[in-house]
Every structure is written in structure tokens, then in C-alpha cells.
Amino acid sequence: MRSFSSHILMAAAIAIAWPVLAKDSVMIELPSGDGARSVGIISANEEVEASGPAAITVGDDGTVYILDQNNGRVLAVDGERSQADPEILPLPENTAPEDLAVVHNELYLWSDGIVPLERSTGADGRSQTLRAIDGGDADDYTRSVFASMGSVPPGPLNSIIDEIGRSTSRPQARPPVVQYVPSRGLGDIVAEVSAANDKAEILLRRASSEENFLSLQLTGENRIGTVELLDIDTTGRPYVLAELVPADRPERTGMLVVRFTPNGMTDRVYDLPIEAGTVFARRFVAIGPRGDVLFLRSGESRAQVLKLEGRAPGRKLAVAKPAKPAIAVRPGKLPKVAILPKSRGDVIERAIGFETLNWLVTPAAYGRDPGPACVNMNRLRRPFYLIGKRGQTVKGVPYCWGCKTPLEDFTNGVIDGQTAGNVCTKSAPQTNILGVDCSGFVSEAWGLKMHVSTRAIPGITRRLADPWSLQPGDALNRPGSHVMLFMRFTDDRKVEVMEATPNACKGRVCRNTYSLGSLLLRGYQPVRFKGLDG
Numbered sequence: 001m002r003s004f005s006s007h008i009l010m011a012a013a014i015a016i017a018w019p020v021l022a023k024d025s026v027m028i029e030l031p032s033g034d035g036a037r038s039v040g041i042i043s044a045n046e047e048v049e050a051s052g053p054a055a056i057t058v059g060d061d062g063t064v065y066i067l068d069q070n071n072g073r074v075l076a077v078d079g080e081r082s083q084a085d086p087e088i089l090p091l092p093e094n095t096a097p098e099d100l101a102v103v104h105n106e107l108y109l110w111s112d113g114i115v116p117l118e119r120s121t122g123a124d125g126r127s128q129t130l131r132a133i134d135g136g137d138a139d140d141y142t143r144s145v146f147a148s149m150g151s152v153p154p155g156p157l158n159s160i161i162d163e164i165g166r167s168t169s170r171p172q173a174r175p176p177v178v179q180y181v182p183s184r185g186l187g188d189i190v191a192e193v194s195a196a197n198d199k200a201e202i203l204l205r206r207a208s209s210e211e212n213f214l215s216l217q218l219t220g221e222n223r224i225g226t227v228e229l230l231d232i233d234t235t236g237r238p239y240v241l242a243e244l245v246p247a248d249r250p251e252r253t254g255m256l257v258v259r260f261t262p263n264g265m266t267d268r269v270y271d272l273p274i275e276a277g278t279v280f281a282r283r284f285v286a287i288g289p290r291g292d293v294l295f296l297r298s299g300e301s302r303a304q305v306l307k308l309e310g311r312a313p314g315r316k317l318a319v320a321k322p323a324k325p326a327i328a329v330r331p332g333k334l335p336k337v338a339i340l341p342k343s344r345g346d347v348i349e350r351a352i353g354f355e356t357l358n359w360l361v362t363p364a365a366y367g368r369d370p371g372p373a374c375v376n377m378n379r380l381r382r383p384f385y386l387i388g389k390r391g392q393t394v395k396g397v398p399y400c401w402g403c404k405t406p407l408e409d410f411t412n413g414v415i416d417g418q419t420a421g422n423v424c425t426k427s428a429p430q431t432n433i434l435g436v437d438c439s440g441f442v443s444e445a446w447g448l449k450m451h452v453s454t455r456a457i458p459g460i461t462r463r464l465a466d467p468w469s470l471q472p473g474d475a476l477n478r479p480g481s482h483v484m485l486f487m488r489f490t491d492d493r494k495v496e497v498m499e500a501t502p503n504a505c506k507g508r509v510c511r512n513t514y515s516l517g518s519l520l521l522r523g524y525q526p527v528r529f530k531g532l533d534g
Helices: 140-147 158-163 344-356 407-415 438-445 516-521
Strands: 025-031 055-058 063-068 073-078 087-090 099-103 106-110 114-121 128-132 177-183 187-196 199-206 212-219 224-232 238-244 254-260 266-271 285-287 293-298 302-308 358-360 393-395 461-463 475-478 482-489 495-501 508-514 525-529
Touching (some): 025 063, 063 099, 087 128, 099 140, 106 128, 140 177, 158 344, 177 224, 212 224, 212 238, 224 285, 344 508, 358 407, 508 516
Antiparallel strands (some): 073 087, 099 106, 114 128, 224 238, 285 293, 293 302, 461 525, 475 482, 475 525, 482 495, 495 508
């Protein structure tokens, strides 16, 4: 496989209009668009989040790679040449990329799993493109790098049923988690992370040894959630991503990168500026070879890569300043909803049906080919996972803007010749198409006869003061934007959710894993349906 250490031109523009924390600097700025110095950003709409660049990662030579999945490409940016144009690397066809990472100086994509990439010459004989390598094998280090940001296969469904009724906030201690880190400074490292309440310890050993050579200690002002060893730079300094999620003070939620000295002393703390208006990015932080902490931040008109300055550490980890409250969203009109008691088992089983349904894509369900394009959007109406699948069996109920199709009606509708799926979120919803949108899916999982919007969900739920008390069948709701059904906490204290989304899941109902802190900072509220027991 060809190395990605070759010299690459890049585009960057210094910007000062978007506020940043003191001394943080804008390394790269790219406006929304499809030109050479821009990235694809699909603006938000009612019940739909905005979609922007999904990932940032850095090569061993300092090249910054930005996953511009909405334009079907990767932008390669040379951090030493801020005014040059970027190198544009088109992505392989038939991929729906959600994450991108450099591992051992090779580039890998996440698209329903890990896809190794290599450069190849374009049809014009001059330009470079990215080609997927058939049969490429992902080792423990590659899998662990993707898992650090939640790019993992979902866990077994039967264990979710087993967890129902069990308090997720106890026991306080959790089993150690092993991470495999391809560090730049010390080679392959195995890290064992142990955390409980406000304390965490990371034991480091080299892959070739059974002896730990360093212990990194973290003590937080509040409860520590996810802990990830990101890298060790060329001077031997470890960098750790730490999440602070208090049980009773949501304004003190934060995500930090902590830099240690080579002998394990806390040296510097970097606050990640995740806010309610930040567009979701899967891989939002990366460490450069010389220790630069880079943060990918997108709004609805542009994306920026910030070089974070950091601050001196305190005795305990804490956020630099309380998080800004999310802008209040006017509650939606609550329809008359019969709230009947339901068990968590019933909710989870209904949800699982939407993810696991296998159905035949009939010609009528598929629709004409090529399919109709969306108005004011650079995409087809057909969800990505259905493209090219006419006459084949697929898994999962498709996303449909404004729809709430019960599972039984979906199956019957396909038999009756209705079209399935619609990701045109800028158009008026259509009543003759099958599928569910985010709130339609959650309404179905909760057994509601009515389609209750994300704005109206607060009227039929109670907000959980302690986000760690989430249990299967609860939800994470961002009024006016998106809602996810909570399934469980993973071993490393991320949240596994089930959701219907036009962007992730290739436009269907599926499970995803996210950092709890990043969701809370972006305005998601942990809620419990009033009809649930417990």
C-alpha cells in the first residue's frame, strides 16, 4: 500500500469572524460549497440536523485530511502551507463514509466497516483519487482508532434485553478497557483504562512488552465518562481525551484533551469548543506529530480547523467555563396522545423490528431509475442503502422525511406497490412514501398512534437530571432537530442509540455509538417517556 507521507498542497484561510477561545487560532477555514476551497454542508431543517465534514485526521508528515463526504472526497491540507490549494482526493464509488483515520501512516475509511484506501491515478492520467483495497485486513490498532470515536459495529441485540431493568448508574466501577494506540512517539502502545466516578487511570505498555512503563492519573471535578488515549507525540508526551459528565450539573459538562509530560505528569489541558450550534463531526479532534491539538468545527456556512492553545491544568480536571445553554426552542403543539403504560421490553422489541426487518426491494418500492433528485439538495430522493438494490433483499426500514409508517403497514405497503424512502428533507413530506423519520421512529417504538415531533416530545416525557441514569427505551432529544432512542452504555461509557437519519445509517434505521458528552454539549436532552415503567 502506498504511504501517505508524500508532500501535499493544501488550502487554508485564516479567519477571525467566528469567536474562538483565547489564544486558539483558526488554522483552516473552508466555506460551504463544492469548489476546491470548500466543503459540503447540508443545512439543518425542522427535525433534521445539519450535515458537514465528518472527520479530521493527521498524517505523519503533518498533512491534515478532512473527510468531505457530502462532496464525495477527502481534502488533503499541508499544515505548513496555509495559502496553497488543497489536494482533492475523490472517494471510491459506492461508499457512504462516516469516518476517516490515518493508522500507521495509511488512510482508512469507515463505511459500514473499515475500508483501507490507497492512491491511484485518475482517468486523466494526472490527478489522484482514492481506491478501496479489496481484502484489506484491519488489525487491533486500526479497529481501536476507529472505536475511539464510536465507529464500531453495534453490540449484540439480545444483551440489550438482558440489561433492561438494570440500573446503568451502578456499579460505579466499570471493567478496564484495553486500547491499541499506534503512537508516533513510542510506536505501538497498549493502554488499559480503568475509571470510576471522578477518577481514571491509564496504564501504558509497549506492544512488545508485558510490563507497564507509565501510569497516567486523572482526577475530575465531576464524573469522568469516556477516556481515550489519542496519541503520544514525537517528544514522548501522551494526549488523552477525557469527558466530564456530572450527574447533577449539566452546565459543567465538557470534553478535554489532557497532555502529559513524558514521565506522566499533567502538563496542559485543551477545552474542546463543542457548542449547541456545532454541526456533528464523528472525528472532531486530532493530534499532530509535534503535538498540535486540532479541532474540527463546522457551522451551517463554513468549517474550520482550530489549533487549540490550551491552559495550565488545575488540581482537578474541570471545564474552563460553564457550557452555554442551548437556545430555547418553542415547544410544538402536543397532539392528543394516549399515554398507556408500556414495558421497556416492548419498546426495545418494537425498535429492533425497524432495524432488523429484511424486505425485498420490489420495482415499485424502488421507483424509477435514475431516481428523482431533491429540490435544493445535491442528492437523490432514494436512501443510499437502497441504490442499486432493486430486486434484492435489504435490512432496515428506510428513512422517510415526515413519515411514521408502522412496521406492519410498511410490509403491506411494499406488497401493495408503494415507494420506500425519501431523504429530501428540504421538500414538503409526501404521504404516499413508506418509512420513518427520527421522531416517527421513536413514536413507533414508544407505541404512539400519533407522530410526536421532537418539539412536542418534552410534553410526553420527563427530563432526566442525571444523564447516567438513562435506561434502554429512554431517548436523547434535541427539540426541533433530532431524537435518538437510547439502547445502552458501552463498556467504555459511550452511548449506543438507535435512530432514523438521512445521513448516518445510509438513510435507514440503525444503531450508532456516540460520546455522551458531545451530545449533551450540542443540546441533546436525556428524557424518559411518561408511559415507561421505571
